[in-house]
Amino acid sequence: MITIKDVARAAGVSVSTVSHVLSGRRPISEPTRLRVLEAIERLGYRPNRLAQGLVSKSSRSLGLLVPDLANPFFGSMAEAMEIAAHDRGYSVILCNTNLDSRREADYLSMLLSRQVDGLLYFPGTRVPNRALLEAVAAGVPVVVVDERIDNLPGVFVDNFDGGRQLGRLLAQLGHRSLLFIGGPEGLPTVTDRLNGLRAGLAEGGGAPANLLLRFGEYRASHGYETIHICAREGVFAAVGEERPTAVVAANDMIALGALRALRELQLQVPRDCSLTGFDGVEFTAMITPSLTTVQQPSTRVATAAVELLLQRIEAGENHRDRAGQQQPHDDQAEVAPVIPHVVLPVTLVVRESVAPPPPQR
Amino acid sequence: MITIKDVARAAGVSVSTVSHVLSGRRPISEPTRLRVLEAIERLGYRPNRLAQGLVSKSSRSLGLLVPDLANPFFGSMAEAMEIAAHDRGYSVILCNTNLDSRREADYLSMLLSRQVDGLLYFPGTRVPNRALLEAVAAGVPVVVVDERIDNLPGVFVDNFDGGRQLGRLLAQLGHRSLLFIGGPEGLPTVTDRLNGLRAGLAEGGGAPANLLLRFGEYRASHGYETIHICAREGVFAAVGEERPTAVVAANDMIALGALRALRELQLQVPRDCSLTGFDGVEFTAMITPSLTTVQQPSTRVATAAVELLLQRIEAGENHRDRAGQQQPHDDQAEVAPVIPHVVLPVTLVVRESVAPPPPQR
């Protein structure tokens, strides 16, 4: 390995001169600068970032904790975040939490060992994770993405409004009996979308006669199985107001699975039953029928999260000693620190999968 | 930050003792061991991996270069690789090359700076990338995934066989005129799948009367646009053997886009036109019609790639000095080093999207 010493020797200068040529932190005479640059080029020198990190106490890297990269929603978010971080000179350490809080704790510990400068955290299950709070207590800047956690900074979309727009649309079309297939019960995204849905239904045409709730994972299999289970329970065989005329899935993956199951039950979407998703991933525009969904501005969410995180990292680097900000407990009356929550707007995208309910049998 | 010195002081021992308690590299008397462990626990000590890496000359991390995480195929591969690496004690630095070879070069340089122990590389465009070869020359172990690059170790599936199975199936159904929508022209995956297709068609029922080829990106938009362009060119208006009765997409994303476009043209799949994909990502089973495709064993590919890479990393750590293995040029007759290529089998999954061709008009 070529080190700064080799370069110094080759250029006939001291290591500090080489270092300063690279950092530009002090003026260097043009001739020596050129000589150093030439030596660097010639030897193919590349500074060792581990060593840099050791002295600067910053690895210029971020930990990204994501539940499920096979879901294209998380995939595109991860992609956009990594790109934003790279643009700002940070690398991203990928961690697949897989909806497992023991894995999460494991990763968090590893990330702290690696001296990451901050954490981008997608909560997968009910929150908050103990290990995450410890990391926060240890002074590592964290930005929570997608889900809302009250006492942590976060970036997410207006899930309530998305649900509300769906509710209004369905109510206006005449749907009064719905099946809501949620993600994990209690997750803010699930609850907010559901509450929004209720509000929208009320606005659009009076309280629904029937709103059936199911919860589970944010996966296609959950949508698929839920529909089949409901069918076995006779939900779709019911007559009149009992029978759901629309299925509202808490995300696009669930909707995808539900669509398949509905078809297997010979229920045609949207003729026999409407269906909606949430997130607006690419395939929703491509499948048959194309899916009515709520579009998240994924790239904006991702870049906003990275921006917010870097902002906090850089703020911390300036006016804080690095021993983990222990809260001053002596002064109860101090101003509570403002926890920034960036909420981005969503867009309802109406496509083929919704229609008025079928005439009652 | 709490360091090994703090622990040593708290336990009343030297730093080397603490280090050895942690590494187990030399026997420690039980009482001191316990005292050290207790101090570690009490202080919440976490070894600094930057410092460890500096002395051990290994960061225990891998660079993962992937073209497009929004594609669920890459998403699930990335997920499986990260998990395999984590299981073996390695972290993964995520790099989104976005089909851009300048970005690739950029990332490669950063990864070398960060002292990654190895590289997991998904080529996105025509190969090989110059910067990658430089990295290889610099002695960094690389495993190429998904694509085949002759003089680099790699893990990929039997693309030829996959194409062949598709070809046989379609020929046996009676298709004699096909449209092949490829990915980037010249990529091994594309070429191999196409050559396999040709072979399979020949085996299944004589040479095809007509095989129309199009190339472009591995994206849904490419499939979508290609179909529309072909339609504008009158491809689907042709009569008799000229008109393609099946569309073979080089991957599932292309097929997804193609399916949408066919539907917009009022061509029903599979009644008017059959359609196949490649990769076997989750949504292929869910969409309507469900897609006939070639299933890759993604998890096996991913873990095999990680295994192969770690094997090479660990081999290098033992019997090689770390100055970049300069090939001994003096001996022309030396045995060429064996470049391992792990080829995994694929499975044809026949679903609704294929049928015999419609009767000729």
Add this chain to the structure above:
DNA sequence: TTGTAAGCGTTATCAA
């Protein structure tokens, strides 16, 4: 069984 000290590749503080 344990401790001392050199060194990993940088940056930063002093002097010169």
Add this chain to the structure above:
DNA sequence: TTGATAACGCTTACAA
């Protein structure tokens, strides 16, 4: 305008 040199937190000879 430059150069020594002490850190940074750790591992690992070498000594004791």
